[in-house]
Amino acid sequence: MPETADILRLENLQVHFLIQGGLFDRALGRPAGAVRAVDGIDLKIGRGEIVALVGESGSGKTTVGRVITKLAHPTGGRMLFEGRDMTSIQGAAALLPYRHRVQMIFQDAYQALNPRHTIFDIVAEPLRSLRLVDNATELAERVSEALASAGLNPPGDFFSRFPHELSGGQRQRVVIAGALAVKPQLIVADEPVSMLDVSIRAQILQVLVDLRAKHNLALLFITHDLPLAWLIADRIAVMYLGKLVEIGTADEITFNPRHPYTVALRSATPQIGANARRAELPALLGEVPSAARVPKGCRFHPRCPLAFDRCKAEEPPAIEVGPQHRSACWLARDLPVVRKCVASVE
Known part of the structure; x- marks a missing residue:
């Protein structure tokens, strides 16, 4: 992909959630602890670039996405969007221009859609709330365009339908259409295909890739699936317990990992065929340790x-x-040791 200017830059981003102590702790004056969900990461995303953020549940991936979309507030560090510091900007009015440019695709499409609203009203909602249309005709045109871009054709057939009348893949396309309706420059996609059938996943991923090509759209693709990240991303950032432990091009991270955790993620992928070899690195057991006790x-x-x-x-x-x-x-940098770990994936 050609060189592009950064559209988003995170600098030493931190998100800590305070732990409220019990009555006994307060009586003894014990300090409250904190969950260090994101603990100082640096990340940049170029215009038209797809960056995948990979890691287990509990590693802090979704928290990063929520900070970028201003659904959570950082404890420290800076977030720059198009060179402007957006870290401390709050309030509905102040965030209107930002929400026009940055949208989010949520993991659970059914939970993200209001079951009492028609598909037309769901996709039209951001256009209305951000005051991006002047009349009903323009509103219908923008909704139709968004549905068509997300692969729901003909768009008019979906206007009066409700979420429960759609398949899982169609509901996910509606969520994508809602994000596309405002014509953003950056989309944060949080596990957008994890709840879909494999055949539907490919269709949704193709929609996202096509949108990047058509609109020069930047995408932060959050997933726990390293091979899936390799399919769609230009670069992959691997996150563990609030930190970025490895970052590089999709090919480098997938086929030449230099961190044991990345190797473990790659080794956890099932290998099919007579030539498939058992991973030499033992499988990871248990969950990510508590972010309150790093x-x-x-x-x-x-x-x-x-x-x-x-x-x-x-x-x-x-x-x-x-x-x-x-x-x-x-x-x-100890290549022989690292290569011994990744022997099963080369």
């Missing part, structure tokens, strides 16, 4: 079979391991 040193070391004493005492910085490829692991 391990000292490398955050991944309690689950990492390659961890050593330094991992338990000192957090590794993100280092360059290749063109546009950074990894936060003490072994990232």
